[in-house]
Amino acid sequence: MNERHINAILCLVLFIIISIFFIMNTQVTYPSNVYPYLIIILLFIFTIVIFINDVLFTKKKKFEETKKVNLRPIIVLVLSIIYFIMINIVGFYTSSAIYLFIMTYLFHPKENSFKRRILSAGSVSILFMSLMWIFLSLMVKIPFPSGFFI
Amino acid sequence: MGALFAHGIIPGSRLLIETGDVVFIFITSLIVADIIMLILGFLMIKVSVNILKIPSYYLGPIIMLLCVIGSYSSRNSMFDVAVMAGGGIIAFLGSKAGLDSGPLALGIVLGAIMEEALGVSLIMSQAAGSIFSFFFLRPLCILFIILSILSSLTPIILPRIRKNK
Numbered sequence: 001m002n003e004r005h006i007n008a009i010l011c012l013v014l015f016i017i018i019s020i021f022f023i024m025n026t027q028v029t030y031p032s033n034v035y036p037y038l039i040i041i042l043l044f045i046f047t048i049v050i051f052i053n054d055v056l057f058t059k060k061k062k063f064e065e066t067k068k069v070n071l072r073p074i075i076v077l078v079l080s081i082i083y084f085i086m087i088n089i090v091g092f093y094t095s096s097a098i099y100l101f102i103m104t105y106l107f108h109p110k111e112n113s114f115k116r117r118i119l120s121a122g123s124v125s126i127l128f129m130s131l132m133w134i135f136l137s138l139m140v141k142i143p144f145p146s147g148f149f150i
Numbered sequence: 151m152g153a154l155f156a157h158g159i160i161p162g163s164r165l166l167i168e169t170g171d172v173v174f175i176f177i178t179s180l181i182v183a184d185i186i187m188l189i190l191g192f193l194m195i196k197v198s199v200n201i202l203k204i205p206s207y208y209l210g211p212i213i214m215l216l217c218v219i220g221s222y223s224s225r226n227s228m229f230d231v232a233v234m235a236g237g238g239i240i241a242f243l244g245s246k247a248g249l250d251s252g253p254l255a256l257g258i259v260l261g262a263i264m265e266e267a268l269g270v271s272l273i274m275s276q277a278a279g280s281i282f283s284f285f286f287l288r289p290l291c292i293l294f295i296i297l298s299i300l301s302s303l304t305p306i307i308l309p310r311i312r313k314n315k
Contacts, residue, residue, distance in 0.1 A: 006247055007247070010247050031268075031269050031272040031273065032269065034268060034269075034272060035264070035265040035268050035269070038268075073242065076210075077239065077242070080214060080235065080238075081235070083214075084218075084231060084232070084235050087218070087228070087231070088228060092218075092222075096215055096218070099211065099214075099215070100211045100212070100215065103207070103210065103211035103214075104207055104208060104211060107206075107207035107210070108207055109207075124208055128212060128215075132215070132219070136219065136223075142219075142222075142223045142226075143226060144222065145222075145228060
């Protein structure tokens with residue numbers, strides 16, 4: 001996959017977003033529809049510019065092939081999406097404590113022993129969530145979403 | 151500005167005449183806060199620099215949690231958390247494609263204000279009789295249009311000027 005392919009995919013995604021915006025905006029009446037139409041037109045113009053500049057008139061440039069695929073961003077992305085979904089199901093404090101524990105454990109240096117990683121991740125998640133509960137729920141009284149647990 | 155809006159005060163040319171008492175309290179509290187910040191910053195700088203020593207595997211998840219708390223507590227809505235998550239994912243994927251995430255954050259912050267102001271301006275232009283003259287022929291509008299065009303063209307023109315040098 002070269003840079004031209006990446007930009008072509010980007011343009012395609014932008015065109016899909018523009019189409020969805022356009023269809024949704026047909027239900028909006030004047031003057032509320034003016035701002036979304038302006039955004040759609042600007043997005044369309046910039047997408048055309050990207051397409052002409054980076055897809056049609058660009059030199060083929062291959063990305064450096066890396067042997068090792070960095071899985072870290074993908075793991076963070078997947079875990080974060082699961083966390084956002086779980087907030088409403090399990091409850092904010094429980095899901096946050098689990099998320100904090102898993103993330104800290106996974107990205108703790110592998111040189112450390114299993115016991116140390118578990119202890120470190122557990123203590124950070126319990127300590128931080130306790131502090132959050134004291135400051136946000138007891139003192140500031142922010143109502144967080146609760147599911148099966150708190 | 152947000153605090154003024156929260157108190158039902160609309161910033162404008164008659165701000166100090168109509169609601170001077172409240173605005174001066176805001177200004178005074180800002181000055182007091184700055185003085186306190188100066189003293190606190192001076193005393194705490196040696197302690198607070200230790201935050202930089204916290205490893206990223208502790209800091210990353212905690213920042214994510216604070217992002218969730220911040221976006222949720224503004225309106226007690228999970229929709230805001232979804233917007234934050236969506237914005238984060240788009241910014242991450244955009245950074246891989248070479249797009250800057252700064253304008254995205256600016257768009258989220260300024261978009262709502264701009265939409266509201268545009269709606270008000272459209273209604274005012276209808277009352278004035280001409281949309282074109284209201285938006286394009288006033289001196290301040292012309293100045294901002296020129297500035298917008300210049301700032302849009304800067305990324306194209308600047309590299310060429312540097313190349314020629």
